[in-house]
Amino acid sequence: MSEDLEFDCGGNRGDGRLIYTVTQISYEIKLILEDSYPTVWILGEISNFKLYNSGHIYFNIKDKNTQIRVVIFQSASINLTFSPKDGMKVLICGRVSSYPKRGDYQVIVNRMERCGSGELYEAYGELKERLKAEGFFDESAKKPIPDIVNKIGIVTSQDGAALCDILKVIDSLNANIETLIYPVRVQGKEAEKEIPQAIEYFNSNHKDLDVLLVGRGGGSVEDLWAFNMESVARAIFASEIPVVSCIGHEVDFTIADFVADMRAPTPSAAAEMVLRSRNDIKKRIEFLRESLNGAINFILYDRSVELDKLILSRALTKPYLIYEDKISYLDELDNRLLKSIGSLFKSKSENLGNVSHRLDIVSPLxxxxxxxxxxxxxxxxxxxxxxxxxxxxxxxxxxxxxxxxxxxxxxx
Structure with a gap:
């Protein structure tokens, strides 16, 4: 970091102003952007595309009103399945950051997909806005996930990695819970019907479930598209059982994620999130038990030390000494009082004699x-x-x- 960053000129300077250097405010903005937008999906058109010998890619992603700088570093660009070019409509995923030396903000991309005609994404955007307007995404509509989960339902493919990941987490946590599985297809036209049916089945026949895990493993946008369907969104919203969505990888977001009561970045993370509270409570109880025992032992020891001190104190072993001390103190006070009274009487008598003599001098007699x-x-x-x-x-x-x-x- 530059010497400018090490120079501390922040804080009030006596007149209420908080002063930054240009470098300091640039890095402050960079941190705020990265913390606020760690993962974003942006749909737009490529312009000013440049591929450098290093493998890094730079371009602008734009719509009819605005454009944003984009960077794809070589470590991410080698995973592209197509050759980007100007005018191509793409969906990028990355984090918002800035380049402090120029003061520009940019998106550092870790994933990019070609959108083709863009019809799917237009439908996605329209559905998202419509459901948002109906309150499907409101925090007030979210049902809380119980702190202690004893029975869960899983809606996913019976042959997919997602189910294996969830069951492994349950086993690793030694969670003694009841697990019900409703196998469904998780992509294609049939998935649009089977996923809502599974959610409705659990709500009708197993209302005692604490939570539903609905999801699948990673895949392309097309593979995950069933979870962007209105039927799935409405089934999740209507569920009386809290729903945790666990669809794809950490960077994947679907309509189902926005509607669900909680979103997990992966299926295994979903299991950890809903069971973590259970394990945390167990650990917390054990910690509190040990802390309570320690506190009780400390109090008993502390009180025993105080009792020993009292037993050995002079008040209990030689109480007469306290009495003698008090008597001596009273005698001292009595002597001091008599001396004070005598001194006061003598002083007043002398004053009276002086006044009498002065009066006698001026008397007519x-x-x-x-x-x-x-x-x-x-x-x-x-x-x-x-x-x-x-x-x-x-x-x-x-x-x-x-x-x-x-x-x-x-x-x-």
Whole structure:
């Protein structure tokens, strides 16, 4: 990977912006495309066909509105059964990716089929759209596959590899389940009738089945075409027993796959998928049992250690020491309290003495004790000036100790 990819400039830069280099965003788009479209089927016309000496093939697949770049690497091109050329109508299967250096998206093809006149594919497209409009592909119409499967029905050829693969998986998983087989032809005109009949038979006579496996091994588009027929699609949709389609190889998709409650990429994978839950539950139960035992043993050990600590603790072996410690602590608190009260009392007494002394200094009695006196008129008002009395007025004189009455003889 280039140095640009190793330079980390992603993340917020303080202003809320997430910044990529051109290389980083190109590879990010490549990963998103490959994860989102690992397998696609595309019908179109070849243009700009180029075959290189390396064996790699490059062309565009187009319809009247759009074109997409296509790459078939040599490892896939050697399996082609015809010689592609411009103007040829083909059906390609591959994964959507991109070429980061140019910023182009493309389809990397692992399989390509010639469509001839294209009438089959037009019928396929029309039927697919019509069934989709009727709700045949809706997730809400899908029936759940039971977690524990005890009885399954198989609709396939009795002579095909698909049946052998399914039975081998059942045997390898040691699945003690009941298996019912309804042999049918899986290609040709008769298959269009026999497959729906088998599905209807199981629904009428073996309603206790947990799941139906309907499928066949791989083949050409023409070999698998029975599973694109409307009769098969409607039988699967009408089935009260959950149906798992297992038709062809991983890259093969038929109408039956879209209608089925679950699609498996191969017949053997179908058996693994429906029985995996059963085995997973067994393993999960065993794991939980061991985990529970371990947890219980750990708790018992932990509690026993705690009990041993309690038995050896001072509270149980020498409880009187705790009592003595508490008594000593109370005595210490009592002593500290008495000291605090004495200190507080002394401080307050000193404050009171200081205030009393200051009040005594400014008291009128203190002035009188220094030889001064206060004169009052007959209305007991303080005489501040000699002009406030007249000759002959009665007055009283207050001393520090005692008082006397007098009469004014003269005023100056």
């Amino acid at each position: 203190s002035v009188l004790r220094r030889g001064f006196s206060i004169c009052f008129d007959s209305n007991n008002e303080v005489i501040e000036d000699s002009k406030d009395v007249n000759v002959g007025d009665d007055i009283s004189i207050r001393f520090a100790s005692g008082s006397l009455n007098a009469k004014v003889k003269s005023c100056e």
